[in-house]
Amino acid sequence: MTDAGSAVIIGASGGIGGALAEALHADGRHDVIHRFARSFPAPHRIDLTDEASVAAAAALVRDSGPPPRLVIVATGLLHAEGRQPERKLADIDPDWMARNFAVNTIGPALVAKYFLPLLPRHGRTLFAMLSARVGSIGDNRSGGWYSYRASKAALNQLVRSFAIAEARRNADALVVALHPGTVDTGLSAPFRRGVPPENLASAPTAAANLVRVLGALTPTQSGRIFAWDGGEIIP
Template structure:
């Protein structure tokens, strides 16, 4: 496969594993890896996203872009267990990273993708962002920001289809992966369902390989099963 691939969030657990797997496969002429710590690409800073996109324009057009970023908690913040814990600043932070950031990546990177042929723009979402699947409540900000991300994906897919009728824009749930994002909550994970980043990356890339044009705008689990909105 010629052209280039782009990983946004290449210093994270999943993003780093995706970047390494794509380099190892050797299917692309160039594999770009962008991250806040590595290249100064910060999803809360649109100028840094635009600068990253400008770098990609110097080489082959990207036919695969994966946004492997997200935030669930920080040192002084945990997912809300009840409405009394809702805080506007924390909600804004979650939406800035989980929803607005990937949307801005799409704004600057989707126009770089070819206008013909199969292309894939994928963002890492989460099953917990499914409104239909919400049976436990709690985790208000993370749930809502991922649900909003899934709507962004659906809307982007419709617009991108007008530019390239073979484009695929999807949200992907990687499962529970052994990274800093999930470490606080791994005690409750069912045995056998906690993936190391390398395995998660291979599963995600296999799932991307299996995507069809009608899948654009949808949300899929790592095993290829569609997740209800």
């Protein structure tokens, strides 16, 4: 997937993030796997809504071994504490919308701010963020889920912009968004009714799919959005 170096998983306590960390560990390609999550104790705790926390995590990676050649942001907010995606206009709440953007858009942007500069300037590097098909503007046929859709659409735009900037540093760099599909995790739990079993992936299967997709990408595909099966998603 990349040359030797370290890998970083942000959100490693989640179903997909944890499975990605385990898949990379089993692969043995990377010298070190750095795992960060909000639920982890210091120094591996990270809170994407706290810039100082993100900066500290980046400093830890910078000062503890080979530079990262792979960074995956496997975080996201869809529902929490009884709050669900909006189904109608009357459900729109500014605080809930702001929280979606804080976690799904601004937090990953802060990770890019502090971790992209750590990537080497030569050789293949990968910076990937978990997005969602519902963040596609062109693919939106059902509406609703206003805050989540908008925050992921904004994330996809950031991925494009980060890719352009990173290409100026390293012609072999890749910055992409990934859609893991419907995965058997707590994030999707309230929304899986009616999903056929064959369309519901386990976390390890989803991680294997994403690792396979990342391994097949070339720098000419940087800045784009890819689904678990390698298909490109329109912005």
